[in-house]
Amino acid sequence: MLQIGSVVVENEVVPAPLAGISDKAFRLLAKEHGCQLVYTEMISDKALVYNNDRTLRMLDLSGEEYPVAVQIFGSEPETMAQAAKIAVEHGAALVDINMGCPSPKIxxxxxGSALMRTPELAFRIVEKVAASVPVPVTVKMRKGWDGSNVNAVEIAQGVVEAGARALTIHGRTRDQFYSGQADWxxxxxxVAAVQVPVIGNGDIFCPADAKRMLETxxxxxxxxxxxxxxxxxIFSRTIAFLQGKYLPEPSIGERIATAMRHLETVVRFKGEEIGVKEMRKHLAWYIKGAKGAARAREEINREEKLENVKAILRKFLQEQ
Structure with a gap:
């Protein structure tokens, strides 16, 4: 069980909020696989406040099961507080503040992770956001900015004092991006320094990794x-594993069937042109490691029509 303020979920496995990944279709899949708490992609505070159309579509939580956390990013306390209010109006059960994104343009x-270099500003943002919304406010951050500036413990204590009800810690510095090993x-x-729930993040690639992280x-x-x-x-298998049950890896047939459904869902929400394009990376991941995956990936990357992509996937499955 995981309790964040008034939000209680039965299992402790959550999908990460990831730009270009954690859209509505992905969240629905994660819920299907047992995750009770899911997160949106990171959403710009300014874009929300200025009513940007594309950004408001990212905030569409209609038809999704409670609870959904909305992650926002920005660097101005007032604007972040306004954005948080808009997120709650759209159904956010939690507002998560991004202090971990390593992207240069952020x-x-x-x-993002630059806030770890300006602790006082980070604390003011959390304080302002927490005072402006009736839902729990959480923070996702990294180990620090670089190897010489590892300040996760100090930042954690400061944001909790400012009103954060839970923290997610990615065990890498901003400089590492996603390379090297996460420092658990x-x-x-x-965990030892704060009195709120801490969610661990970094290098969980199988159910046993999750169990080891929780234990260590x-x-x-x-x-x-x-x-x-x-x-x-990985979500359903990890949830089962933590309950002492073993679920096998999916067959190639299951992988293709889910890839197909994921593709259709994205196209339904975003239209054929955007949906097919955005799903290219996902489809490459679904078929990775199977015979003929490189050729199928190249064919998919040239296609713009839903039916043609589905035909490639069906042919790929027949060849396995």
Whole structure:
């Protein structure tokens, strides 16, 4: 069980909020595979406040099962508070503040993981957001900015004091991006330093990794990012594994059937042109490692029509 303020979920496995990944179709799949708490992609505070159409579509939670957390990013306390209010009006059960994104275009504006270099500003943002919304406010952050600036413990204590009701810690510095090994020891240090639930993130690629993280760090939950690419089964398999049950890896038939359904769902929500294009990376992940995957991927990347992509996937399955 994972309890964040008034939000209680029965299992401790959550999918990471990831730009270009955690859209409505992905969230529905994650829920289907047992995740009770899911997150939106990170959403710009300014774009929300200025009523940007594309951004408001990212905030469409209609038809989704409670609870959904909305992750916002920005660097101005007032604007972040306004954005948080809009998120709650659209159904956010939690508002998550992004202090972990390493992307150069985000950090150059002092947002994402750059906030770990300006602790006082980070604390003011959390304080302002927490005071402006009736739902729990959480923070996702990294180990620190770089190897010389590892300050996750200090930032964690400060944001909790400012009103954060839970934290997610990715065990890498901003400089590492997604390379090297995640430092789970920093997660354990944060767990020991604060009185709110801490969710551990980094290097969970199979159910046994999740169990090991929970046992070695004492964290309250595990967040799975890259391990779920083309692999929503990691959620259901991990939830089962933590309950002492073993679910087998999906067959190639199951993988293709789910890939097909994922594709159709994205096209339904975003239209054929955008949907087919956005699903190319996902489909490459679904078929990775199977015979003829490279050729099928090249064919898919040239296609713009839903039916043609489905035909490639059916042919690919026949050849296995």
């Amino acid at each position: 950090v150059k504006n002092g947002e 020891n920093i997660i354990a240090q944060v 760090t004492g964290c309250a939950g595990v967040m799975i990012g890259r391990g779920s690419f083309g692999n929503p089964w």
